[in-house]
Amino acid sequence: MITRRAFLTGSITVTMLGSPLFSVFAEKRKKRNLVIISLRGGMDGLSAVPPIDPTLEKFRPDITVRRTLPLTSDFSLHPSLKNFHNAWKQGKAAIVHSSNIPYTMRSHFEGQDLMESGGHKPFTEYTGWLGRGMETAGLEGLAIALPMPLILRSKANLDNYFPTKLSTPSPEIMKRVSETYPDNSNLKSSTLNTITAAKKLSDDIHLIILGSNIEELANKSKVVHLLSKVITCDNEKLKNFLPELSAPLISNLAENYSHILAPASTFGKNLLPRVSALLDITQISDVIDIVSNDTFVRPIYAGNAISQVQTNQKINLLTIRPTSFEKSEDSGGDASIEEISFVDTDLKTIFINREVSKSDRPELGNAKIVVSGGRGLENSDNFKLLYELADKLNAAVGASRAAVDSGYIGNEYQVGQTGKMVAPELYIAVGISGAIQHLAGMKESKVIVAINKDLEAPIFNVADYGLSSDLFQAIPEIIKELDLLNQIES
Numbered sequence: 001m002i003t004r005r006a007f008l009t010g011s012i013t014v015t016m017l018g019s020p021l022f023s024v025f026a027e028k029r030k031k032r033n034l035v036i037i038s039l040r041g042g043m044d045g046l047s048a049v050p051p052i053d054p055t056l057e058k059f060r061p062d063i064t065v066r067r068t069l070p071l072t073s074d075f076s077l078h079p080s081l082k083n084f085h086n087a088w089k090q091g092k093a094a095i096v097h098s099s100n101i102p103y104t105m106r107s108h109f110e111g112q113d114l115m116e117s118g119g120h121k122p123f124t125e126y127t128g129w130l131g132r133g134m135e136t137a138g139l140e141g142l143a144i145a146l147p148m149p150l151i152l153r154s155k156a157n158l159d160n161y162f163p164t165k166l167s168t169p170s171p172e173i174m175k176r177v178s179e180t181y182p183d184n185s186n187l188k189s190s191t192l193n194t195i196t197a198a199k200k201l202s203d204d205i206h207l208i209i210l211g212s213n214i215e216e217l218a219n220k221s222k223v224v225h226l227l228s229k230v231i232t233c234d235n236e237k238l239k240n241f242l243p244e245l246s247a248p249l250i251s252n253l254a255e256n257y258s259h260i261l262a263p264a265s266t267f268g269k270n271l272l273p274r275v276s277a278l279l280d281i282t283q284i285s286d287v288i289d290i291v292s293n294d295t296f297v298r299p300i301y302a303g304n305a306i307s308q309v310q311t312n313q314k315i316n317l318l319t320i321r322p323t324s325f326e327k328s329e330d331s332g333g334d335a336s337i338e339e340i341s342f343v344d345t346d347l348k349t350i351f352i353n354r355e356v357s358k359s360d361r362p363e364l365g366n367a368k369i370v371v372s373g374g375r376g377l378e379n380s381d382n383f384k385l386l387y388e389l390a391d392k393l394n395a396a397v398g399a400s401r402a403a404v405d406s407g408y409i410g411n412e413y414q415v416g417q418t419g420k421m422v423a424p425e426l427y428i429a430v431g432i433s434g435a436i437q438h439l440a441g442m443k444e445s446k447v448i449v450a451i452n453k454d455l456e457a458p459i460f461n462v463a464d465y466g467l468s469s470d471l472f473q474a475i476p477e478i479i480k481e482l483d484l485l486n487q488i489e490s
Helices: 004-013 020-028 054-059 082-089 108-117 129-137 171-180 189-199 215-221 243-256 266-279 383-393 401-405 436-442 471-489
Strands: 140-143 157-160 205-211 227-234 259-263 283-287 289-292 295-300 305-310 316-320 336-339 369-373 396-399 426-430 447-451 465-467
Touching: 129 140, 189 205, 189 259, 189 316, 205 215, 205 243, 215 227, 243 266, 259 266, 266 283, 266 316, 283 295, 369 383, 383 396, 383 426, 383 471, 396 401, 447 471
Parallel strands: 140 157, 205 227, 227 336, 259 316, 283 316, 369 396, 369 426, 426 447, 447 465
Antiparallel strands: 289 295, 295 305
């Protein structure tokens, strides 16, 4: 009879070497089942088994779990886990909390891989510690997951199950899901901007779409104004948009074209330089105007100078700043669709995971109104003021590099030379001094409003309207006035 503690300790620390504990466990527990629940995501360890910490409750009441079930003097259990709590009281369930690994690089995904694989380095093991332990013991197992989780992968007799016959969700549930996971079957606005730029070069414009299950997107794209052809390559290997796979496809098509354009987006900046390397052609980046087929305009020196460049290359590779061109109409066209075959390559890069930020607010790069905050907000909690103001205006939220580097907000919100380039109809800069790198990313905005208590701040030199005031007084007043306006309109 081994104790719960001995089993858990042994399984975590020794199984990668083929622990005899699993053999003992298999012998003594043949007629019993072991269920292991690995918590990740929103229902993580801190939510399911929250610590009892008055200090945490005092300073972070918004994340405190209420009405918990008692466990120990240090931890409690989420109130929705009553059945598990009963099993725990009967000695049929155990909790391994705050498991530690000798890893300090702060990557969530690498740490998760190590926790499941039991390896010493991330992404070097292709089996899991539990699966190897079950293989040693000759045990059978079932994963309620699709695909097989890493923790169970091994040569053991394992299977995985995922229910396919489920009741139809209610309309309310479907609405919530659709709001959480937006429809990706439409062209991004940056692509429509780039199509307009291409019109300055030719009347025969082709759009290439690479991905998996892209038939719906192709059918929607063929009616885009100005397009004469939509080229598609539909393959499962392209579903994660690895530029290492896409670049060879583009380079194979390149000889048929005089110009290849892509939005100066994160993906475009990742893809086109690889095409440039494969073709041994100089790329022209961040084009804001097209003078002729061989002459292009682009900003340099963080936007402080405008450069006009001329090329004599047979093929021109251009990334287009979307905000410098109007969007093409997404209807009225009648383009043909041509399918091309996927050309497999000996790729040494594999897709592991992608972490995508989601927001109910407009996308920063395409928003009509942007509210940005700087170091003047002093901390991340004060950014709630900006979120509230942005929600009143249906605006996107941005930030200066100083705010991002200070940890007030994530990198994906950075506006500037090393962040996103924006040109909304209205840009509100709150607590931003106006460093040259930030100005490079937003000074093309149609109307700029600056709120800063420092009258000498450079942001006032580009602002159409300036308010010299303490932002912690000004923003609540603006929000109050917006509420009054909404009441009048309603």
